[in-house]
Amino acid sequence: MICTVRDSTPADCRDIMRLIVGLAEYEKMPGEVKLTHKELEADGFSSSPFFKCLVAEVPEELQSREGHTIVGYGFYFFTYSTWKGRVIYMEDLYVMPEFRGKGIGKALMCRIAQIGLARGCVRMQFTVLDWNKPSLDFYSDQGAVNLTAAEGWQLMRFEGEALEKLAQATN
Amino acid sequence: MICTVRDSTPADCRDIMRLIVGLAEYEKMPGEVKLTHKELEADGFSSSPFFKCLVAEVPEELQSREGHTIVGYGFYFFTYSTWKGRVIYMEDLYVMPEFRGKGIGKALMCRIAQIGLARGCVRMQFTVLDWNKPSLDFYSDQGAVNLTAAEGWQLMRFEGEALEKLAQATN
Numbered sequence: 001m002i003c004t005v006r007d008s009t010p011a012d013c014r015d016i017m018r019l020i021v022g023l024a025e026y027e028k029m030p031g032e033v034k035l036t037h038k039e040l041e042a043d044g045f046s047s048s049p050f051f052k053c054l055v056a057e058v059p060e061e062l063q064s065r066e067g068h069t070i071v072g073y074g075f076y077f078f079t080y081s082t083w084k085g086r087v088i089y090m091e092d093l094y095v096m097p098e099f100r101g102k103g104i105g106k107a108l109m110c111r112i113a114q115i116g117l118a119r120g121c122v123r124m125q126f127t128v129l130d131w132n133k134p135s136l137d138f139y140s141d142q143g144a145v146n147l148t149a150a151e152g153w154q155l156m157r158f159e160g161e162a163l164e165k166l167a168q169a170t171n
Numbered sequence: 172m173i174c175t176v177r178d179s180t181p182a183d184c185r186d187i188m189r190l191i192v193g194l195a196e197y198e199k200m201p202g203e204v205k206l207t208h209k210e211l212e213a214d215g216f217s218s219s220p221f222f223k224c225l226v227a228e229v230p231e232e233l234q235s236r237e238g239h240t241i242v243g244y245g246f247y248f249f250t251y252s253t254w255k256g257r258v259i260y261m262e263d264l265y266v267m268p269e270f271r272g273k274g275i276g277k278a279l280m281c282r283i284a285q286i287g288l289a290r291g292c293v294r295m296q297f298t299v300l301d302w303n304k305p306s307l308d309f310y311s312d313q314g315a316v317n318l319t320a321a322e323g324w325q326l327m328r329f330e331g332e333a334l335e336k337l338a339q340a341t342n
Contacts, residue, residue, distance in 0.1 A: 020254070035256055043256065081206070081262070082194075083191070083200075085214065086221055091253060122330060124330070125326065126327050130324075131323060142337055145333075146327055153319075154301055155317075156297050156299055156315045157316050158284065158296075159293060163284055164288070167285045
């Protein structure tokens, strides 16, 4: 393996933000990233963090064309199934284009699975866009099941005014 | 409102388990509930809980035919969006059939939205089965967006042998 996979530290936040934007561009929604460096640092590196983040780091001599050594990240947290118990949720998995095809994504994903099992999780979940066939194939090849296709689960969301209105509903 | 919505305590775990099974029956997957009372209590009521659970309680005089006063629950935890920040995730929302149509589900959902906003969440997410039109309509009427339909998000999962195998992949 050409990289090291390790837990991130606050000093990695600038690189993580760069990679978050890279993933949003790949997913064709670059304008959607409203998160700030300050929020990322406060929410992930306090005493009660909202998430955990792994980074994949290459040696200096293998740095990217722009001089980066942090070339991928895996972003996760713990959720829960009332049917099965503890679940590890992989929110993001991303490797810079010039470092793909070297097993870095697989190494990050593998580490998240290990962390989940060590914490007693019985499932690892995540979402993928339906047009992203390379990723769907990659995950399916590893044994992942598409629950939306198999069972019909739809992901739903309240945000903005709808969320505010819901919170203001009189009981 | 005929009920009180409050945080659950370990003493409510027996009722919560009964309602979890009730929801699984409604979702036509009753055999899927493997969670035990002991796991529910350990994972939800320790110093670092994996989830939070609200219960809806009616007065004794309005108890169910079988003598229950805990007639609904809302099960949630906090997740995170690398685009937008903090998210509150509603894993389950359920009201016993004989207590439906009285605003209890709405009251539970409203409280979860309030808790989310108070914690700085900008989104409230959840999943619904595609054949469950009454629920899809109920949530849409409140302003929820179906992200699977609108953007194509597919929910994916590793579990069992596939998860073990992923964790054992050599880097």
